[in-house]
Amino acid sequence: MSIREPLAGVIYLLAQEQADEMAGLNDVGADGFAALFRDGPDLARRARELLETDEVEVGTDAIEPEQWQLVEQAAGVVVRREPDGAVTVEPYPTDADLAAAWSATMVELEPGEPGSPRAQSPESDDNPT
DSSP states (O other): OOTTHHHHHHHHHHHHHHSSSSEOOOOOOOEEEEEEEOOOHHHHHHHHHHTTTSSSSSOOGGGGGGHHHHHSSSEEEEEEOOOOOOOOEEESSSSSHHHHHHHHHHHHHHOOTTOOOOOOOOOOSSOOO
C-alpha cells in the first residue's frame, strides 16, 4: 500500500535533501527522481519535525494514523517522482524488499553511462562461441 498525500508530499520534501541515497535527476522536467530512506521510524520522526515548522502548510492531525503506521513499521521507503510530476512513496517491510526495490529503481533511472562496462552474454556478437 502506497503512502498517500499529504504525508507523501512531506516525505518527498525530505527526500530532496535528506535521503540516504538518490537516483536520477532532481531537476524540474527531468526524466525522473528517486530517493531511498532506510529507516521507517526515523523517517516518521523527521516528517513530524518538518510538520512542526512553517515549511509546510500541513498539520500533523491532517495525516491519518494508518499512514504514520505504514512509515513507522517499514524497513524503509522508496520515493519516486515520475516525469509527469507524480510522486509515489512506497514502504517496504524488510531490508531485503527495500534493497530489491531500490536496485530495480537504480537500474531504471540510471542505466549504464557511456563508456561504462556492459554485461555481455557468452554468445554475444562481441564474443562468439
